[in-house]
Amino acid sequence: MRTLLITGPGGGGRTTVAAATALAAARGGARTLLLGTDRTDTLGPVLGGAAPPGLTVRRVDPDAGFRADLAALQNRAASALDLLGAARLEPEETGTLPGAEELAVLRALRDAALSEAYDVLVVDLPPAPRALSLLALPEELRGHLRRLLPPERQAARALRPVLGRLAGVPLPAGWLYETAARLDLQLAAVEAVLADRDTVVRLVAEPGPAGADAVRAAALGTALRGLRTDALIATRVLPESDAGGWLAGPVAQQRKTLEEWRESHDVHPVAHLGHDPRGADDLAALAVPGAGTGRGPVVWPVTDRLAEDGVLVWHLPLPGARRDELDLVRRGDGIVVTAGPFRRTVPLPSALRRCTVDGAALREGELRIRFRPDPALWPRTR
Known part of the structure; x- marks a missing residue:
């Protein structure tokens, strides 16, 4: 659809x-x-x-959805409510x-x-x-x-x-x-x-x-x-x-x-x-365009620059972003990206989870985050 x-x-x-x-x-x-x-x-x-x-x-x-959810919740928790001696709420009694x-x-x-x-x-x-x-x-x-x-x-x-x-x-x-x-x-x-x-x-x-x-x-x-x-x-x-x-x-x-x-x-x-x-x-x-066709998934590619600069670069398209409104914080296997009034914890691609953040730059509406392999986690090459 x-x-x-x-x-x-x-x-x-x-x-x-x-x-x-x-x-x-x-x-x-x-x-x-x-x-x-x-x-x-x-x-x-x-x-x-x-x-x-x-x-x-x-x-x-x-309203109808809330009443149905309330009734279902009380039915699932019936034993607990009976144990506590709590009276059930009638859906019509609550907003x-x-x-x-x-x-x-x-x-x-x-x-x-x-x-x-x-x-x-x-x-x-x-x-x-x-x-x-x-x-x-x-x-x-x-x-x-x-x-x-x-x-x-x-x-x-x-x-x-x-x-x-x-x-x-x-x-x-x-x-x-x-x-x-x-x-x-x-x-x-x-x-x-x-x-x-x-x-x-x-x-x-x-x-x-x-x-x-x-x-x-x-x-x-x-x-x-x-x-x-x-x-x-x-x-x-x-x-x-x-x-x-x-x-x-x-x-x-x-x-x-x-x-x-x-x-x-x-x-x-x-x-x-x-x-x-x-x-x-x-x-x-008004001649508004119709539904059209799909454009394919959004891609946030990772560029391999290990041979040249020793880093991997993650490209996140953020049109309209401004440098003074951007903030990045690494948190476990994700990175918290703040852009203006918006914030999202973005899961890292598997390869980047074994890296540390080495810097970031905003260019042409695209946030480019550099990751350097962590020697303790990155497989050694012979």
């Missing part, structure tokens, strides 16, 4: 472009699912009524807890992407900063789970009663490990969807100073996460025929931003219709 994740700065026309993209895919003959992540129905007014043939519109319901909405979106993304009922999935994500945090959540949560409940500890399950008596404290129950393993499996499935070669991020922004800053940050965060972008949709572009009079300034500003964007993005300008697009005809008039 082809999956397009639509995001951009708030107010830039993100939802409109998501609807137009899904409509173009459906009219091209693809079975298309348009997934909305807003609590309110923002896609309905944009589409202007019933979805056309070939297009299914669905909205994430975090949605923080984080439940994000997990509901990830679950919906996973289920939709793995469905065989559709050829194209278009997801109207939240504004870029929140969307990037959402897309980082599976990897971050899996890392925390592995640290809190290492899978290897389950090997001691048969000894748990004995160990509990020796230690004098109860050890985590089996259901806790089973729950963690189930959550880890679900998060791994979302990670697989995001890493799939047919999953891309489509950025949406209005050309101008604010849009330029937002696109730079979004492109940087997307690249650090190893996600692919297929296009930058420039919305509400004024025609050059309006370059005279009081619109001369805005037209010139948009032209300058578009020229800068074209240096590093596949830009698709969308004309300003003079009103907010509503209905299938307006969406078709």
Whole structure:
């Protein structure tokens, strides 16, 4: 399945472009699912009524997902609750807890992407900063789970009663490990969807100073996460025929931003219709590109320069990164990369785990980290 994740700065026309993209895919003959992540129905007014043939519109319901998860958790922990004499919570008695909405979106993304009922999935994500945090959540949560409940500890399950008596404290129950393993499996499935070669991020922004800053940050965060972008949709572009009079300034500003964007993005300008697009005809008039085809996986290659300089060089594409906003910290078999407001612990390729960091440089939008083999770990040559 082809999956397009639509995001951009708030107010830039993100939802409109998501609807137009899904409509173009459906009219091209693809079975298309348009997934909305807003609590309110923002896609309905944009589409202007019933979805056309070939297009299914669905909205994430975090409240329903939370109630189902709460019921399942209480069923799995029934014996512990009975032992403590605790009364069970009725799902209707509680509001949605923080984080439940994000997990509901990830679950919906996973289920939709793995469905065989559709050829194209278009997801109207939240504004870029929140969307990037959402897309980082599976990897971050899996890392925390592995640290809190290492899978290897389950090997001691048969000894748990004995160990509990020796230690004098109860050890985590089996259901806790089973729950963690189930959550880890679900998060791994979302990670697989995001890493799939047919999953891309489509950025949406209005050309101008604010849009330029937002696109730079979004492109940087997307690249650090190893996600692919297929296009930058420039919305509400004024025609050059309006370059005279009081619109001369805005037209010139948009032209300058578009020229800068074209240096590093596949830009698709969308004309300003003079009103907010509503209905299938307006969406078709935007001429937003369809789903397209996959571009292949993101590659962070390692260059062998042992013979020349005695180092290996790891190349990480970080478009829009600035030297004064970069920081690197080696931590075990990973390296913590901070780029602007974004941070990620990136696992090292196997060869680099036997090396020490020898320096780094930012050149042409690419972070190049040098690694020198550790004599105590690197195989000796004769």
